[in-house]
Amino acid sequence: MSSQIALPLVTARGAETVVMGPCLVPVIEALQSAATWPFRTAILVGPPRSGKSLLARWFAESGAGEVLDSADSLPEDEIFHKWNRAQASGRPLLLVSDRAPGDWTITLPDLASRLGSALLIEIGAPDDELMAGLIVEHSARRGLVLGEQAIAYLLPRVERTHAEIELLIETLDRLSLERKSPVTISLVRDALAERTGEFQPRLL
Template sequence: MSGAATGQIALPLDWEDGERADIPLILGPSNADAVHQLHRVESWPVRTAVLVGPPGSGRSLMGRMFVRDTGGRVIDGPQSVSEEDMFHAWNAAQASDRPLLIIADAPPSAWNVALPDLASRLSTVPIFTIGEPDDALARDLIEALFARRGMMLSPDVAAYIVPRMERSYAMIHRIVAALDRAALAQGKRLGIRLTRETLLSQGLIDNDVAERNDRPQTTG
């Protein structure tokens, strides 16, 4: 993170990162602890915390909720402000009733902070982590993303996708976008066949995994 960078502290209404407010926050084992900790500001050792999670994981939505529920401030990405601005935001948070949340891809130890006083302060922050989605969260997020596009998805489509995909938020967003384009291009309702053909043709699911999961199960 360069100390020469300039910018303002990002507030919720300025965020345009694809995590729109019309998608509800879906809770699961990967994010429940982070959500819980964001509501326990009084237990933080300092008035600043870092929320670490991959893009598309709902982290900015969690930041919006944090601002709404605590009256705090959010820096959406350490690269969005200069180190001097972050240092001043830290000090302001300690001196006021407005806690500071920094949203990032990685913990502060990976930011390459040049300002010694800021590096020292960041070494004391609690870090809350969003993990990759479990099966239930992945399925619910796929359905929510399609609903945002105005496409009501039958449960069997999301249930088909989840065991065949790479388990990541990035892949969920890629899959939903690809299937949305395919359904519009062909003018078809999105069913299992179109889902399978689209995802296999674009390499979004592994052919061997798909074949193994598509094979009829036998009983002894």
């Protein structure tokens, strides 16, 4: 089972929980090594709900460098200015986006070449350890208790994305409240079926 840690994830909001798994270790190590980034710049990329903004907030508030969140939606001249300032000051710059730079719409050739030289830090699909931890974490936030059998049933069946795990637990919570039932394998099966579009309403 994955561990829930505050890393040193202490921000202005206090200690914030991040669920860890082996797939996140390279991401954390890269963020902790900003002094070695090429041109003092890195781009943190990952799918929605994968913890990018939390990690970026910790990075900024720990004093490790400056952050531009949702960088792909910012004006190009703003990114260019921040990149130049990072070179002049030696202060690392972390750009955060759902998409890799190759998928951004960039009209300035010089900016495209600079982003291409930055370190790309990617948050990939969660591994089994991280998935189990996310299931436990999202369930705990809703006051749901999932036994090991229910988690073992879910792991090979739920879509391997951070967002889908969160939505599945939301569905499971709703079904549990509607039926006034604890979390059983039957309930888990129905929640999975509803999320995949195969839900068949029970006949009364």
